[in-house]
Amino acid sequence: MEVSREKLARYPFTSEAAEYIKARGLFLSDFEKPEFQVVVERAEERIREALEKGVVSYRGDVVADVEILSFPLALALVNSIQDNFLKHRYALAESERARRILANEEPRVVLEVARDALGWKARFVGSKLMYDYALDLGSYLEVASVFHHERWKLVNRPVKDGYVYLTSREFTRLIAEGIKGIIEDEIEASPRGRLPPKLGEVADRIRRLLSEKRPASEVTEVVKGRVVVEAFPPCIKSFYQALLKGEHLPHVARFAITSFLLNIGVEVEEVVKLFTRIPDANERITRYQVEHIAGLRGSKTKYTPPKCETLKTHGLCVEGGRFCGRVKHPLTYYRRALRRFGRVGEREKPELSEEPIQEVL
């Protein structure tokens, strides 16, 4: 069956779309030609939208080919800029685009995308149960174990005969997450040579926009100057690492790291900066939340981080605490580890190893 171009335009990350694009046999230099001007413009627009709104629009009004071809071109532009924040943000915004389109599709199409783009085994179960879709266990675990909210914990899902049951909304959310991974891979795999002149200009404009939109990044240094990151307990290290990468954290984890940092003496301002690395973070709300936890608002109580037990219940403790001796509280871990790193006075700066956090984990 011939796949409609409209479908490829909606889902340009599928293998069908990739084949269609490949069959056109285009090189980056071809986009310099005037007939491709509109494709170049749309590619630039895609990236702008990602940076400005966090979601790429679906242009059903343009010629399908423009929507299809601007996608690989945008990937190539993003890849040529070589910036992790941009890559992450772009993949996220494209996956959000897909999620919004999928939300209005028929089950048949949703299942096709899940199967063709992601290789998932899934079926529509209709609303005869309270759920709409059933997804095979292996695929569910692979994609959902990055979410830490208790709602996504396997133990809180209906599971039977190797399938996990999901509502429509949940299923499309998972597909979008899977697609994000695919797009990240596709960015890496896209051509990264020297750009022809016109595309080079586009890339320059994007770089300028990027420097406006990029959240403050000196935060690593700021945090490091006051505290010993190496002494963070594994759970907090993993949250911290995720934030540095601009990744989303579940609510409990956000609360845990915020209260942890505030308790060991990091300033509100610095914590806010850390959080605004997340692509779609709203700075005002973030600040409000951090100030609330710091006890500057509302009830005026300064919160302490959750106990290990609580973190365990939420599936946030790292490997059941086997790197943590018998501590019951992340702050205890930190204090003990500090002693191992030598006492840290007000003036003396601790000796820090240059090891990236991944390796300490």
Next chain:
Amino acid sequence: MERGRNLSFLRSLFRKFYEENGALLETPSSMERREFGFLTLDRRIMVRHLSFEKKDELLEFIVDRVPSDCYRSAAYYMDPGAPEMSGKGWLGADLVFDIDADHIPSPCKEEHDRWRCLDCGEEGKGTAPDLCPRCGSKRIEERLWFCSRCLEAAKLETVKLLDFLTSDFGLTYDELKVYFSGHRGYHVHVESEALRSLGQDARREIADYITGLGIDPSMHGLLHLRGEDELSKLLECSSWAGRLMRGGYEFILEGSVEDFVRIGLSKYQASALVENRDVVLESWWKGGFLKSVKGLGRRGWAKVFLEAARREAALIDTVVTTDVHRLIRLEGSLHGKTGFRKTRVSGSLESFDPLKEAIAFNRGEVRIYVEKAPEFRVGDSIYGPYSDEDVELPTAAAVLLVCKGLAYVV
């Protein structure tokens, strides 16, 4: 000197066993992709990062070195013999489950497990403390024993685990292998292509699912049930909902006021529950229990279901399941702490008798001097208790005491 005699006794016995019974040793699938490891008999040092292409090579190595215990990786590697984890090239790993009496509360442990402080000599019964209560030392030696009762408790957990694996995860019995570990529990190996590539986070989700860690009854729809219809739909897709209902039913059926108070209900709620027991059970499977006891609201019912979850969960060692680089005992090999074999349960688990079917040495008798040993069973016979005496025992029973360090060959 006695130790030396024990060692050479075990060495020649173990060697002979592997020479004559090579066929009993199972090799894992894709053995050339597995890492192997061994504990040396004399100093119990772990030698790992080894790899073997064929069973012959493996057997030859074992007969030559005579390790006390043999292990192989659950993982598959590009280069399993590489000396560092990072150089091995992880390709995937079977899913493994370990059920050990260590993780199961059973009253017999208080009777037969002992510990001794290596610094001050303080001794005690039951599970060893983290620190010596007298001198604070961490150097504590455990003397774990095992009996039919704790093995039975481990078996029960294994039965529960198998239900999770088949009815929840949809695995077939072809994909599952159940083994008696040779000591205090059971291992279940799952070789499923769909699950092989799962990383640590995903495996942790599986472990949490099976142990019920973090379960929230409200997310299983039971705290907002509107009647029988909804309940039956729920049971059609959620295995845990079924467990919570079954476990809750049993708990209410058997529970006393004290039991209900222990899970956090108020005295008043607990008595109301007991008084209305019949009404509750009557309405249970009709999904009408939520309104059946005055004064017991959603929060109270959540506590009942949490207790149900505790009873229905299977107590696996979650660290084993989560670790993607884990070495596990080689199937069919001898356990250095007992002289029993890690033995496949091929028929029904319920009727499997580990103390009989795992016997490796079934010929001859051995004279040993026993310092102290509780009563125990091997095969169909019961032995002991012994205290500072010379006895002649069938080889399997004698080996058990020698391996446990409770006796010397004379």
